[in-house]
Amino acid sequence: MMSPLRLEVVVVPVGDVDRSLAFYRDKLGFHLDVDYHPNDRFRVVQLTPPGSSCSVQLGMGLTAMAPGAVDGLCLVVNDIELAHRNLTDAGVTVEPIRHKRSVDWQGDFAPGLDPDRRDYASFADLRDPDGNLWTLQERGFAGRNTDS
Structure with missing residues (x-):
């Protein structure tokens, strides 16, 4: 029997984390789950769309994908x-x-x-x-x- 595989987080590459946070939270209505910023090189913001069990992560130092990719x-x-x-x-x-x-x-x-x-x-x-x-x-x- 195969172990369950659940898609729970998708990384979305962005250039300006604060601008993106405002868009996803304030315009799309996503719920802010986490905003972790331990230093000036790394930040992870996790948001969940209303009614969804899959979240998105935005931030710095999360992915090599170009913003908008x-x-x-x-x-x-x-x-x-x-x-x-x-x-x-x-x-x-x-x-x-x-x-x-x-x-x-x-x-x-x-x-x-x-x-x-x-x-x-x-x-x-x-x-x-x-x-x-x-x-x-x-x-x-x-x-x-x-x-x-």
């Missing part, structure tokens, strides 16, 4: 329209919502929400101040049309 992190939301509006109201630039063009998805997108609000079918992108790319992805929309 992360592309493809997903934040799963129950209502992408609401999440888009809340983030935009908080001052976050969020790209327009898009959806998988077809049920037999070939990697192409169409503008707007998935007409049936299918799980994993509607998306919107945002970038942190360093350019790290996050994608909102809808799953579990309560008002989804289940007749099709």
Whole structure:
């Protein structure tokens, strides 16, 4: 039997830790778990998105990745329209919502929400101040049309 493997922390490379901390905490609503800064060469800031069991770490001396190098992190939301509006109201630039063009998805997108609000079918992108790319992805929309 294999031991459980849990993804609990992802390092996100940033250039200005304080600016990134403010963005993730104040604009995205992540909870600050740790801000450890024992010297001027090392700092680790750990934040957790609301409802998530996986956290992100920002800081100095954590990674050799260049600030802004992360592309493809997903934040799963129950209502992408609401999440888009809340983030935009908080001052976050969020790209327009898009959806998988077809049920037999070939990697192409169409503008707007998935007409049936299918799980994993509607998306919107945002970038942190360093350019790290996050994608909102809808799953579990309560008002989804289940007749099709």
